[in-house]
Amino acid sequence: MAVYRSTLRGVTYTFPDLRTLLAKATPARSGDELAGLAAGGALERVAAQCVLADVPLTQFLAEPVVPYESDEITRLIVDTHDRAAFSAVAGLTVGAFRDWLLRYETDGATLAALAPGLTPETVAAVSKVMRNQDLILVASKCEVVTRFRSTLGGRGTLAIRLQPNHPTDDPHGIAASILDGLLYGCGDACIGINPATDSPARVAELIRLIDQLIQTYAIPTQSCVLAHLTTQLAALRAGAPVDLMFQSIAGTEAANTSFGINLALLREAQSATLSLRRHGPTPRSASTDPAATTTISSPAVPNVMYFETGQGSCLSANAHHGVDQQTLEARAYGVARAFSPLLVNTVVGFIGPEYLYDGKQIIRAGLEDHFCGKLLGLPMGVDVCHTNHASADQDDMDTLLTLLGAAGVNYLMGVPGADDIMLGYQSTSFHDAHYLRQLLRLAPAPEFAAWLEHMKIQSPALRLLPADRTHPLLRP
Amino acid sequence: MMPTGSDQTETATGQVAPAAKDDGVSGRHDPWVHLRSHTSARIALGRTGGSQLTSALLAFAQDHALARDAVHAPFDDVALAAVLQPLDSARVLRLESAAPDRATFLRRPDLGRRLSAASVALLPVQSLHAPPLDLVVMVSDGLSALAAERQAPRLLQALWPRLRAAGLALAPLCIVRQARVALHDEIGWHFRARLSLMLLGERPGLGTPDSLGAYFTFGPRPGRTDAERNCLSNIRPGGLPPEAAAEKLAALMLASLRLGLSGTALKDDGPSLAGP
Numbered sequence: 001m002a003v004y005r006s007t008l009r010g011v012t013y014t015f016p017d018l019r020t021l022l023a024k025a026t027p028a029r030s031g032d033e034l035a036g037l038a039a040g041g042a043l044e045r046v047a048a049q050c051v052l053a054d055v056p057l058t059q060f061l062a063e064p065v066v067p068y069e070s071d072e073i074t075r076l077i078v079d080t081h082d083r084a085a086f087s088a089v090a091g092l093t094v095g096a097f098r099d100w101l102l103r104y105e106t107d108g109a110t111l112a113a114l115a116p117g118l119t120p121e122t123v124a125a126v127s128k129v130m131r132n133q134d135l136i137l138v139a140s141k142c143e144v145v146t147r148f149r150s151t152l153g154g155r156g157t158l159a160i161r162l163q164p165n166h167p168t169d170d171p172h173g174i175a176a177s178i179l180d181g182l183l184y185g186c187g188d189a190c191i192g193i194n195p196a197t198d199s200p201a202r203v204a205e206l207i208r209l210i211d212q213l214i215q216t217y218a219i220p221t222q223s224c225v226l227a228h229l230t231t232q233l234a235a236l237r238a239g240a241p242v243d244l245m246f247q248s249i250a251g252t253e254a255a256n257t258s259f260g261i262n263l264a265l266l267r268e269a270q271s272a273t274l275s276l277r278r279h280g281p282t283p284r285s286a287s288t289d290p291a292a293t294t295t296i297s298s299p300a301v302p303n304v305m306y307f308e309t310g311q312g313s314c315l316s317a318n319a320h321h322g323v324d325q326q327t328l329e330a331r332a333y334g335v336a337r338a339f340s341p342l343l344v345n346t347v348v349g350f351i352g353p354e355y356l357y358d359g360k361q362i363i364r365a366g367l368e369d370h371f372c373g374k375l376l377g378l379p380m381g382v383d384v385c386h387t388n389h390a391s392a393d394q395d396d397m398d399t400l401l402t403l404l405g406a407a408g409v410n411y412l413m414g415v416p417g418a419d420d421i422m423l424g425y426q427s428t429s430f431h432d433a434h435y436l437r438q439l440l441r442l443a444p445a446p447e448f449a450a451w452l453e454h455m456k457i458q459s460p461a462l463r464l465l466p467a468d469r470t471h472p473l474l475r476p
Numbered sequence: 477m478m479p480t481g482s483d484q485t486e487t488a489t490g491q492v493a494p495a496a497k498d499d500g501v502s503g504r505h506d507p508w509v510h511l512r513s514h515t516s517a518r519i520a521l522g523r524t525g526g527s528q529l530t531s532a533l534l535a536f537a538q539d540h541a542l543a544r545d546a547v548h549a550p551f552d553d554v555a556l557a558a559v560l561q562p563l564d565s566a567r568v569l570r571l572e573s574a575a576p577d578r579a580t581f582l583r584r585p586d587l588g589r590r591l592s593a594a595s596v597a598l599l600p601v602q603s604l605h606a607p608p609l610d611l612v613v614m615v616s617d618g619l620s621a622l623a624a625e626r627q628a629p630r631l632l633q634a635l636w637p638r639l640r641a642a643g644l645a646l647a648p649l650c651i652v653r654q655a656r657v658a659l660h661d662e663i664g665w666h667f668r669a670r671l672s673l674m675l676l677g678e679r680p681g682l683g684t685p686d687s688l689g690a691y692f693t694f695g696p697r698p699g700r701t702d703a704e705r706n707c708l709s710n711i712r713p714g715g716l717p718p719e720a721a722a723e724k725l726a727a728l729m730l731a732s733l734r735l736g737l738s739g740t741a742l743k744d745d746g747p748s749l750a751g752p
Contacts, residue, residue: 030583033583034583034584034585034586164517165517166515166517167516167710167714167715167716168710168715168716170514170515172514172515173514173515173517174515175514176508176511176512176514176515176517176519177515177517177519179508179511179519180506180508180511180517180519180520183506183508184526196709196710196715196716198743199743200743228740230740231740231743234743257701257703258701258702258703259702259703260702260703260739260740316585317701317702318699352582352585352679353582353583354582354583354584354585357583387679388540388543388544388546388547388679388680388681388682389547389582389619389679389680393540394536394540416517416518416519416521417517417518417519417521417528417532417536418518418536419517419518419536419539419681419682419683420681421515421516421517421681421682421683421684422710423681424678424679424680424681424682424684424687424710425679425681426540426682429518429528431521431523431526431527431528434523434526434527435526435527438525438526463526464523464526467506467507467508468507469507469508471507474507474508
């Protein structure tokens with residue numbers, strides 16, 4: 001096994017293995033401190049970054065951070081690694097890879113072709129020697145387009161998941177929040193409810209509620225009820241019209257076990273959802289720019305999956321194998337890309353201050369997650385959020401959502417007034433979505449933009465139109 | 477919440493925020509403000525351009541301040557023990573997690589998941605020959621002391637008679653300072669109980685600083701995973717009322733004891749909950 005060493009200012013720092021080196025090189029965050037993995041000080045962190053910058057990318061294939069024998073995620077990553085795609089950067093070190101990513105010549109097409117050749121650990125490693133502006137610039141080169149009824153991720157677009165949660169799943173309360181979101185031009189990524197109760201009957205009831213709205217008003221979007229995957233499967237088998245199959249995923253087999261899932265179960269759920277054939281045509285780029293290129297992890301497989309992730313989930317489940325939370329988060333994307341998801345989002349501030357302490361840490365993590373996901377070819381969205389026990393507020397959310405808009409994020413959350421009354425946390429509002437679209441001239445998904453115009457909700461110039469009580473959505 | 481026709485804006489907490497001037501284009505609320513009678517979500521907020529009005533901005537800031545303060549409110553476990561004492565002729569045990577103070581509790585969930593050494597010493601030694609206990613119930617402040625103090629007594633007053641009527645052998649009720657969810661697995665294991673239930677204050681939301689969560693595990697022992705637990709959340713008068721939560725919990729826990737399992741394998745297929 002390699003030993004990693006550097007001397008800074010007369011002090012020699014030694015890192016016994018790659019996972020330790022990765023952890024010590026990670027920008028400061030409370031979760032790695034909680035796990036006892038973080039650098040002991042600022043200089044040790046920089047020493048680790050210096051060593052990491054000189055590690056050849058091939059070393060990440062030779063030295064898995066979680067053992068191949070005991071973890072199916074490692075096996076998935078190693079067994080599906082595309083060596084031909086990797087050959088473009090196979091001779092580089094981590095530091096040289098950063099420089100290569102930032103070159104003018106490295107464009108979206110180059111990155112799309114490279115994606116299957118990158119492992120999550122490689123992508124996590126390079127992010128650790130990148131500043132926030134690097135994470136934004138490189139991510140902005142990637143265009144990842146997916147499609148169900150709406151086409152998501154095209155350059156110049158920003159989609160929103162409409163999240164109309166209600167503490168008791170009251171259908172009228174949920175419908176009220178859905179109408180509010182639609183009238184603010186949101187809901188193109190999906191209309192997705194986190195149910196308060198995890199029962200197949202409830203899931204089916206809520207899916208039918210959204211489905212009826214989608215059909216009545218011919219809304220080009222898709223539904224999702226974010227219960228546990230086994231609950232959604234039970235609802236599906238009982239005849240519920242499931243558009244998207246949701247699951248929270250993590251970067252180690254043991255953490256996924258604690259979530260009550262594994263790769264076989266994900267495959268079973270994907271296959272059951274595909275069999276309903278509710279998805280639209282196969283995805284293609286919505287961009288009119290002939291130079292733009294699209295990454296689709298498996299173009300042959302329609303996008304029917306929706307995954308959520310978040311740094312710290314493995315540690316929270318006591319299943320981190322001594323690996324830092326950001327590297328493990330990237331491994332969760334390794335899981336996601338095996339299933340051609342329509343949507344993947346990191347719920348970046350939800351987990352609490354013991355993992356991401358304050359606004360600064362949440363902002364950094366959001367940019368890292370978006371960058372890593374995009375580089376791996378995923379349709380990344382971010383739930384820009386915080387909880388009331390973290391040292392963060394809406395000013396921090398404004399900063400992160402603006403930076404993500406600049407980085408080309410596929411979608412964000414839309415929650416009435418940014419206040420999720422079921423989950424008890426603050427996300428981004430319909431107003432926030434509209435702010436970002438206005439500021440950066442970002443349009444909704446093209447089918448949805450046409451629908452908004454047809455319904456006289458938003459003008460082609462991205463302005464909300466006045467709606468009165470006679471608006472079709474408000475008629476009883 | 478009903479729409480307000482006056483010059484005042486009602487926030488989700490029922491507080492009254494100062495009236496805002498009409499900001500022009502769209503007026504104070506959106507025309508669908510009547511839909512607020514169906515939800516406490518912040519809908520029909522109105523807009524100036526596409527942005528939030530000053531009144532909505534300040535109402536949000538006020539609720540955030542309330543929630544921030546709730547996280548740090550002190551927990552009066554002595555008073556709660558006195559309130560809960562009449563439920564059970566047995567002693568109410570007052571315990572604490574290994575987290576010494578609020579600041580450490582917030583950053584070190586691992587300490588909140590185990591008992592302090594002093595509390596372990598307080599637990600009665602369960603004889604291997606004694607008849608096995610069915611259930612141990614504990615209450616903790618968790619992230620909101622307000623939730624434990626307001627909701628736990630109402631929930632337990634409705635739950636305890638149901639458990640008694642079902643003939644369950646109950647361990648002494650435990651009140652635990654600064655617990656995280658998994659601590660009930662350790663306590664349940666100490667009591668050799670078949671099932672353990674934790675009622676604890678959830679992370680305060682905006683306008684909901686006093687929401688209680690309930691978690692139970694069949695076969696509790698340290699190391700159980702989230703997938704092996706069941707959870708009812710948002711227990712408060714405006715969410716899942718404590719009495720309704722008690723009814724649901726009793727049904728779920730009796731099913732858990734009957735089937736010998738908990739977690740994702742135990743599905744709640746009961747009738748729909750009543751709305752608020």
